[in-house]
Every structure is written in C-alpha cells, then in structure tokens.
C-alpha cells in the first residue's frame with residue numbers, strides 16, 4: 155500500500171516528542187504539569203449545555219443538517235457580527251457554518267490553491283495554514299515575524315516569483331502563539347496587499363473575545379474594502395469553552411464563502427443542527443460568561459508574568475489570547491529551556507521554534523491550566539531557576 159507523497163511532507167506533530175517525554179516521567183510516578191495545551195479547562199457554560207440538551211430532543215435535528223449551516227445559525231452569526239463589530243453580512247451568501255475553524259482553514263486551500271501554487275503564512279503560526287497547502291501539493295512562503303515589528307507578519311520582500319503563484323495570505327490577530335494584536339493600519343496594509351496581488355486574505359480570528367485590560371479586538375471586516383478580498387474565521391471554541399463541540403463560522407467575501415461552501419458540500423454534510431442551535435444560544439445569550447473567562451485568564455496571565463519576572467524573564471503582558479509568549483533566558487535555545495523545565499521542574503511549556511523558525515528563542519505558556527496547578531507550576535519554575 156502506498157500513501158500519498160504529500161503526507162511525508164507534513165512536519166512532525168509538534169507535541170509528539172514532548173508527549174513521549176511526559177509519558178516517560180509519568181511512568182516513573184512523577185506528576186507533570188502541562189502548560190502546553192491551548193484548550194480551556196473550564197466547562198462550557200450551563201445555559202449552552204442546557205440548550206443542547208433540549209435541541210438534541212428535537213427530531214428535526216436528527217436529519218442531515220443544512221450544508222451551509224441552518225439559516226437560523228447563520229443569521230445569529232450575522233447578527234452577532236453586527237452587534238459586536240458593526241459589520242453587515244448577508245447570512246445567506248456571506249456566512250458559512252464550520253465544523254470548527256480548523257476545518258475551514260484546512261479546506262480553504264482546496265477552494266483556492268492549485269498544485270504548485272503558494273500560500274503566504276506567518277513564520278510563527280497555526281500549523282494548518284501551511285499543512286493545508288502541503289495537502290494540496292502546494293507551497294508555503296513564510297513571512298518574517300519578530301518582536302521589533304510587534305509580531306506583525308511582514309509583507310515586504312516576498313519574491314516576485316512567489317507572489318505570481320500566491321493565492322492566499324493567512325494572518326491571525328489576536329495571535330496564537332505570540333499574543334500579539336494588530337493595528338488598523340496593519341489590517342489596511344494586508345488588505346491593500348491582497349488587492350494589489352489578487353490574493354484571498356484569510357483572517358483567523360479565534361481569539362477575538364479573549365482580551366484583557368480593556369482591550370477590545372476588532373474584526374478585519376470593519377476595515378474599508380475588506381469584504382472585497384477577505385474571509386474571516388470565527389470560532390466558538392475559545393470564546394465559550396466549546397473546543398469539543400466543533401462549531402465555528404466563516405464570513406466575508408461572498409465568492410470566497412461560496413467557494414469554501416462548494417468544497418464542503420463535497421466533503422462533509424454540515425455540523426449537527428442541535429450543536430448549531432446551542433451555538434445560537436451561546437451567541438445570543440448572556441455574555442457574562444465571556445467576561446468571567448477573560449477575568450480568569452487575566453488573573454492567570456499576571457500570575458505567570460510575576461513568576462517569569464522572579465526568574466529574570468521580562469515579557470510584555472499580552473492584551474489578548476490564552477498564551478504568554480516569553481523569551482528564554484540567555485544561553486538557552488527554545489528546546490534546551492523547554493527540556494530543562496520538563497526534566498527539572500516537571501512542567502511542560504511549548505518551544506517557540508515548534509511554530510516556525512522565527513519562534514526560536516521563545517516559549518509559549520498556556521493559561522488553560524486550573525489555578526492550583528498553575529500556582530504549583532509557577533512555584534516549581536521559581537524553585538528550579
């Protein structure tokens with residue numbers, strides 16, 4: 155049996171090596187605390203779970219769902235975009251339900267990329283931007299990212315021969331893993347760039363609702379002309395602690411929405427309508443649960459920043475996301491430092507180079523660990539260094 159060549163071109167799973175070391179320590183009876191995973195530890199709010207319990211009893215939901223998402227769900231998404239960002243969308247042509255935004259990000263390549271084409275993706279970022287290209291027998295050109303330019307993926311210096319074959323530009327702010335936020339000017343620059351080079355701009359906005367210190371994250375669709383070139387991916391996963399439910403939506407340019415919908419028509423049959431019903435309740439219900447999560451993450455963020463400061467690592471407090479992106483101490487690489495924390499403090503963090511070469515010299519600490527474990531991890535890190 156011979157598998158497709160492109161499977162061999164996918165990078166090794168980032169966490170596989172770390173998982174193996176963790177399992178070896180656990181086998182010795184050592185309690186390892188993971189600050190590695192970006193998956194909310196708090197359950198989905200009760201009113202959303204209750205809505206699901208009711209929706210699952212509705213026989214109409216037991217049949218095949220509407221491919222594009224129920225009109226009720228798409229309308230709730232459009233209404234949320236209007237309330238939250240002042241962005242007007244036609245739920246019939248400019249909104250598409252997704253089985254998690256990872257699904258939409260992975261399938262947008264099928265809709266826009268031919269074999270041998272290029273996608274442009276941040277050099278530190280969500281692996282699916284480039285993984286999706288590999289699966290289409292296409293290439294990724296990585297855009298430089300660095301602290302000096304506030305981790306905004308740099309659009310200058312893309313070689314002309316790459317630009318000629320490029321189809322998609324991926325960006326995502328608030329950013330995983332750097333915690334960076336975008337300026338309106340940066341969004342405008344990206345929109346102009348995509349217009350000039352005839353690219354689809356995919357904005358991955360998974361963390362729009364998880365922000366701190368009064369910061370409110372924008373939609374790129376607020377920017378003038380954005381809808382001409384842009385599709386934006388929103389997810390209920392991080393906002394409502396719904397990672398396991400697999401519910402998200404894409405919105406924006408109607409040609410892009412239709413093209414992605416066509417790919418999905420041929421691959422899946424939509425998300426369980428009961429989940430969409432519960433998602434409507436999430437989007438339209440009391441948003442206090444979101445504010446509570448932001449307060450919790452902000453408190454945890456400050457705990458982590460204090461601990462890092464105590465061991466001589468200064469880093470800027472992220473204004474959004476569930477991550478702290480920290481420079482490793484002098485004399486360490488990302489891998490060295492990650493290893494040291496694992497073997498000496500029995501704490502797992504993610505090495506920054508796992509997100510791409512420009513992540514070298516950094517680690518990512520996730521804030522989705524219960525408070526008592528987070529405090530214990532902080533104590534161990536302080537004791538080790």
Ligand SMILES: *Cc1c(COP(=O)(O)O)cnc(C)c1O
Nearest residue numbers: 254255256280330360389391402
């Ligand atoms: C979590 C995450 C997603 C995927 O979210 P799902 O909707 O659960 O698939 C997409 N992009 C980034 C940057 C993320 O961190």
